[in-house]
Amino acid sequence: xxxxxxxxxxxxxxxxxxxxxxxxxxxxxxxxxxxxxxxxxxxxxxxxxxxxxxxxxxxxxxxxxxxxxxxxxxxxxxxxxxxxxxxxxxxxxxxxxxxxxxxxxxxxxxxxxxxxxxxxxxxxxxxxxxxxxxxxxxxxxxxxxxxxxxxxxxxxxxxxxxxxxxxxxxxxxxxxxxxxxxxxxxxxxxxxxxxxxxxxxxxxxxxxxxxxxxxxxxxxxxxxxxxxxxxxxxxxxxxxxxxxxxxxxxxxxxxxxxxxxxxxxxxxxxxxxxxxxxxxxxxxxxxxxxxxxxxxxxxxxxxxxxxxxxxxxxxxxxxxxxxxxxxxxxxxxxxxxxxxxxxxxxxxxxxxxxxxxxxxxxxxxxxxxxxxxxxxxxxxxxxxxxxxxxxxxxxxxxxxxxxxxxxxxxxxxxxxxxxxxxxxxxxxxxxxxxxxxxxxxxxxxxxxxxxxxxxxxxxxxxxxxxxxxxxxxxxxxxxxxxxxxxxxxxxxxxxxxxxxxxxxxxxxxxxxxxxxxxxxxxxxxxxxxxxxxxxxxxxxxxxxxxxxxxxxxx
Numbered sequence: 016x017x018x019x020x021x022x023x024x025x026x027x028x029x030x031x032x033x034x035x036x037x038x039x040x041x042x043x044x045x046x047x048x049x050x051x052x053x054x055x056x057x058x059x060x061x062x063x064x065x066x067x068x069x070x071x072x073x074x075x076x077x078x079x080x081x082x083x084x085x086x087x088x089x090x091x092x093x094x095x096x097x098x099x100x101x102x103x104x105x106x107x108x109x110x111x112x113x114x115x116x117x118x119x120x121x122x123x124x125x126x127x128x129x130x131x132x133x134x135x136x137x138x139x140x141x142x143x144x145x146x147x148x149x150x151x152x153x154x155x156x157x158x159x160x161x162x163x164x165x166x167x168x169x170x171x172x173x174x175x176x177x178x179x180x181x182x183x184x185x186x187x188x189x190x191x192x193x194x195x196x197x198x199x200x201x202x203x204x205x206x207x208x209x210x211x212x213x214x215x216x217x218x219x220x221x222x223x224x225x226x227x228x229x230x231x232x233x234x235x236x237x238x239x240x241x242x243x244x245x246x247x248x249x250x251x252x253x254x255x256x257x258x259x260x261x262x263x264x265x266x267x268x269x270x271x272x273x274x275x276x277x278x279x280x281x282x283x284x285x286x287x288x289x290x291x292x293x294x295x296x297x298x299x300x301x302x303x304x305x306x307x308x309x310x311x312x313x314x315x316x317x318x319x320x321x322x323x324x325x326x327x328x329x330x331x332x333x334x335x336x337x338x339x340x341x342x343x344x345x346x347x348x349x350x351x352x353x354x355x356x357x358x359x360x361x362x363x364x365x366x367x368x369x370x371x372x373x374x375x376x377x378x379x380x381x382x383x384x385x386x387x388x389x390x391x392x393x394x395x396x397x398x399x400x401x402x403x404x405x406x407x408x409x410x411x412x413x414x415x416x417x418x419x420x421x422x423x424x425x426x427x428x429x430x431x432x433x434x435x436x437x438x439x440x441x442x443x444x445x446x447x448x449x450x451x452x453x454x455x456x457x458x459x460x461x462x463x464x465x466x467x468x469x470x471x472x473x474x475x476x477x478x479x480x481x482x483x484x485x486x487x488x489x490x491x492x493x494x495x496x497x498x499x500x501x502x503x504x505x506x507x508x509x510x511x512x513x514x515x516x517x518x519x520x521x522x523x524x525x526x527x528x529x530x531x532x533x534x535x536x537x538x539x540x541x542x543x544x545x546x547x548x549x550x551x552x553x554x555x556x557x558x559x560x561x562x563x564x565x566x567x568x569x
Contacts, residue, residue, distance in 0.1 A: 026307065027089055032102075033325035034096040039333065041099030041233040043068040048091070052116070053107065053395055055124075055131050057173055063107040065134070066094040073143035074103035078136060080129060080149070080156040081106060082121075083200070084113040093148075099339070103141060109133055109156065112202065113421035119204045120153070121234060129160035139166035145390050146332045147171040150271075150324070151278070151306065155257075157337035158285075162263035170335045172328050175306055177281025178261055178288075180254045181244050186407075187486035188242050189461060189542065190278045190533040194277045196223075197410030198233045203228065211410060216529045218403065220543040224463065239543040243492065260303035261288045267296040270413040273304040274351065276415045277407045280508050286346075286362055299362060300327070301511070302349045306409060310365035311416025315399050318356045329401075350442070351417065352468075352513030358473040364445040364509065372520060373564045374451075374557040379434035379520055385541055387559035392428045392525075396548035399527035399534045400429060404476035406508055407531050420467055423521065430555060433469065434520040435441055441514040445568030447478050451524065452561035456497045457551035459485045461535035463528050464505045467567065468512075479505040481532050485539060495539075500556055522565055524555055 030102050052060035067074060075099055079090060094104035110128060111119025134143055145156040145168040154176035161171055184195055192215040200207045200214060209227040217223040220239055224232045241248035249255065252296060268289065272282045279301075286299045304322045305311045334340050346359045372379040376388045402408075404418030423431035450463040465479035482505045484495040495501065514520065527534055536548035557563040 022307075023085060024086075030089060030092060030325055033323045034092070037096075037100070037326065039100050039329070041335070043099050045069060045095060045098040048094075053132060053135060055110070055117075055127055055128050055381055057075070059110055059115075061107055061110055061116065061128060061132070062114035064091075064094070065103070065105050066091075066098045067103040067141065067356065068098050068101060070101075072141040073101070074101065074147050075332070076103040076105060076136065076142045077148050077151060077332060078105040078133070078145055079104075080109060081153050081250060082109040082110070082112040082119070083152070083168045085261050085514065087113065088527065096152070100329075102332070104518050109514065117150065119202075121202060123157045125159040126163075126253070126256070129156055130163055133160060133165050142167060143338050144169050146320040146336050147173070148328060149176075150174040150330070151176055151358045154503045157294060158257060158260055161268070162260045164266065165551060168266065170267045170269070172269040172271075172331050174269075174324060175273070175276050175278050175282070177278050177283070177285045178257045179281040179284040181249045181256065182281040182284055183278055185242060186236055186480065186532065187461075187482045188492075189481055189483065189535060190242075191277065191407050191531065192533050193410050193530045195238055195410045196235075199232060200228065201239075203230060203232060205230060207336070210298045211260060212530065216534070218536075218548070220533070223278055229521055239539055242541055258288075261285050261293075262290050264290055264293040266293060267298075267335060268293055269327075269342075270297070271327070272298045272299070273306065273308070274301060274349070274404045274510055275304065276306045277409055277415075277453070278306070279406065283362065284507060294344060296344050298342055298347065300347045303351050305412065305415045307412070311418075312351050312475075313416070313418055314470065314475055315417075316400060319354050320349065320358065321356070322435065333549050348444070348511045350444075350511040350513055353442070357511070364568070366445055370441070371564050372433050372522075372567070373562060374522070374555070376558075379565070383562050383564075384558040387561060388557070389554050389556045390430050391552055391554040392430065393550060394428055394526040394537065394553050395550045396527070396534045396536050397527035400426060400463075400525050402528045402531050404481055405531050411530060417475045417477065420476055422444045422474075426525075428525055428553075430524045432522045435516055436517050436519055438516070440516050440569070441569075442512070443514070443567045443569060444509075444511045446509050447507040447568065448566040449480075449507075449564070450566070451503045451505065451563045452500055452556040453484075453503050454498055454500045454554045454556065455537075457537035457549065458497060459483060459495055459530055459535070459539040460537045460551055460553065461526050462503055462505065462553070463523075464507075464565070465523045466507070467521040467523070468513065468514050469521050471517075474521060477512055478510050479528065480505050481528055483514060483535060497503075500561070520565075526553055
């Protein structure tokens with residue numbers, strides 16, 4: 016059994032156990048699965064599987080649209096468990112996948128095909144009302160039609176996806192390789208046997224599909240060449256439409272996310288743009304897990320992590336579809352280190368106050384030193400820092416989350432700054448900001464920042480991020496004069512974390528986080544078309560007129 020097969024088997028067994036623990040016990044007999052080939056507007060037929068209780072109905076009905084044939088066993092398990100509790104359940108394969116007709120093209124047909132499918136379901140006499148269910152790409156298929164739903168659809172339960180695709184693809188000009196290059200390799204329509212690490216290291220990346228994968232993927236090439244939000248690719252067509260859909264949604268939506276899921280940043284933007292009408296009864300829930308709902312925070316107590324999506328999704332649909340009660344709106348967060356859930360009124364989180372730690376020759380200090388200093392290192396793009404413990408990993412799934420870290424300054428191109436032990440516990444909630452004063456002898460380059468908690472049992476990462484000189488002023492590509500000292504702001508995704516009394520803060524500065532992000536070549540321009548790289552000298556300035564610091568939201 017391969018590692019992937021083992022993971023799928025574990026997911027199946029976990030889901031089976033979690034269904035058995037639901038408060039509503041299975042009391043209904045269910046019919047055999049019925050398969051139909053549902054025609055779309057252009058004549059393409061999609062494989063659609065229908066499960067129902069043996070009662071006459073009508074039934075509250077769950078709909079899932081998926082592109083993953085390897086998940087059929089799990090979808091059928093969900094269908095059986097829901098039907099045994101009085102629901103009908105329908106799952107359908109996107110065109111070109113799982114026995115459905117047509118050509119597989121990610122994202123392209125989900126709005127039109129989803130609309131036809133929902134209108135068909137809405138017209139069925141055995142359907143009382145409808146709930147849309149999906150995670151990851153299966154949540155995309157829900158968001159794609161969330162503003163054009165039929166009358167019977169009363170709610171959507173969508174996890175681990177966001178409608179701001181650019182945020183999921185880029186950070187300051189650098190592509191999220193471990194997310195989207197790995198996804199492209201796994202979902203290209205034909206098997207790819209090329210080595211993953213060789214693929215994400217290939218230059219120029221624009222040719223990796225033909226040179227290593229043996230095919231031409233226009234949609235992947237679009238992803239890796241449109242590096243700015245202002246590029247037309249993101250401002251017209253499907254991705255623009257998708258980003259605008261939340262503002263038009265009228266029904267309650269459950270948006271579930273993990274602090275260490277790679278869609279977190281995009282999902283938070285989705286919540287912000289959700290219509291006021293929908294928000295009256297919608298919920299945002301943020302927990303300490305990864306894309307597969309698995310806990311991923313090492314070295315801490317996590318007895319109350321409550322990561323069962325089975326329980327929360329069933330209760331959501333049972334309340335709205337069967338009991339016909341609208342949920343209480345709000346934002347629920349799990350605070351890592353405190354092992355507790357908290358309810359807050361809104362997102363973005365209110366920054367009541369902040370605490371600043373300044374970089375110096377002595378580490379991290381609460382006050383800015385009047386003495387100026389600097390530290391330098393050589394950055395070689397052909398020898399990037401391999402990351403372990405991060406929020407935006409997928410292929411490297413064992414490394415996602417808060418993981419134990421190497422010792423300080425463990426490489427020549429990693430600069431570590433450590434604080435004194437904390438006198439009291441320190442609770443943070445929101446975005447961590449790092450402001451650096453830097454210079455380099457290249458025309459463009461990158462800097463990374465990673466915050467950690469140093470405890471008696473080891474050092475664990477909290478948050479990390481990356482920025483480039485070309486994008487230091489946001490998304491406007493700016494020019495840089497080699498040797499010039501400039502201010503560079505590195506912003507991190509939101510987090511709820513409790514640093515323990517006696518712990519130390521550690522901040523690592525470097526220039527790469529591989530394979531989480533594309534490796535910067537130290538050249539200006541679009542990363543994916545660059546054929547080679549150069550080695551550069553990076554200098555970090557601090558103290559005096561260079562107040563390099565980390566800002567913590569309290």
